[in-house]
Amino acid sequence: MNISDKEFMRYSRQILLSNVGEHGQIRIKTSQAIIVGVGGLGTLVAHYLAAAGVGEIVLVDGDKVESSNLPRQLLFSENDIGKNKATVAFIKLQQQYPNIHINVRAEMFTDVLQLDYSKQTVVFDCCDNFESRHLINRFCVKNSLPLISAAAANFSGQLFAYYPSMSGCYNCLYPEQIEVNDNCRSVGILGPMVGTLASMQALIGLKVMLGDKQVFGKLWLFDGNTFQWRTALLEQDPSCSVCVNTEQHVIKESVA
Numbered sequence: 254m255n256i257s258d259k260e261f262m263r264y265s266r267q268i269l270l271s272n273v274g275e276h277g278q279i280r281i282k283t284s285q286a287i288i289v290g291v292g293g294l295g296t297l298v299a300h301y302l303a304a305a306g307v308g309e310i311v312l313v314d315g316d317k318v319e320s321s322n323l324p325r326q327l328l329f330s331e332n333d334i335g336k337n338k339a340t341v342a343f344i345k346l347q348q349q350y351p352n353i354h355i356n357v358r359a360e361m362f363t364d365v366l367q368l369d370y371s372k373q374t375v376v377f378d379c380c381d382n383f384e385s386r387h388l389i390n391r392f393c394v395k396n397s398l399p400l401i402s403a404a405a406a407n408f409s410g411q412l413f414a415y416y417p418s419m420s421g422c423y424n425c426l427y428p429e430q431i432e433v434n435d436n437c438r439s440v441g442i443l444g445p446m447v448g449t450l451a452s453m454q455a456l457i458g459l460k461v462m463l464g465d466k467q468v469f470g471k472l473w474l475f476d477g478n479t480f481q482w483r484t485a486l487l488e489q490d491p492s493c494s495v496c497v498n499t500e501q502h503v504i505k506e507s508v509a
């Protein structure tokens with residue numbers, strides 16, 4: 254596959270980067286992003302990825318736009334209240350980026366979601382609840398898919414990048430029996446906090462699409478009061494019920 258002269262001009266500032274180039278832009282173009290949760294994180298991640306030229310984007314969300322979403326979910330306006338988030342995001346992004354193929358799943362994520370993994374796929378966990386995070390994690394472990402997960406609530410943000418056999422998984426970090434209740438519904442959030450995490454999530458995702466494996470197994474924590482980032486390694490818990498001794502499908506060579 255090649256890129257056209259028009260694409261070369263459009264993405265020229267990306268192609269200038271030594272670790273992108275024309276080959277990297279083709280990798281981005283032939284990648285698929287599955288974005289689960291099209292809210293504060295998901296709308297921004299989808300927007301950045303579409304703008305960067307990610308060839309296929311799948312938006313998964315069964316929720317509807319509410320007025321309390323508007324301070325941080327910048328794709329939505331008052332006219333969208335009551336409409337499905339994934340559908341509204343699809344209409345707006347498709348209008349702005351007609352060259353990108355966007356699929357809509359106006360439903361809550363389940364592990365039986367039928368998707369095509371023939372492309373280089375990266376999953377983005379942009380949801381806002383503990384149950385869905387575990388479900389997405391299990392799905393990625395089972396299908397050997399890279400997962401970039403982000404969360405933001407109050408002035409705390411967290412990100413991690415999982416890849417099978419290279420790191421621990423979400424369940425290693427927060428076993429299912431531990432209840433984590435902090436989310437923006439209960440403890441509040443400022444829009445730019447979500448934006449900070451979403452930008453990092455999109456950046457890490459693009460690096461993965463370009464073949465960067467250094468990000469896997471890393472955990473980033475952001476303090477929005479002191480503006481400090483901390484990094485840790487997400488090591489596998491030998492007693493994890495999800496990623497230890499779990500039968501996995503063949504790891505996709507395209508990411509290696």
Ligand SMILES: [Zn+2]
Nearest residue numbers: 422425493496
């Ligand atoms: Zn695990």
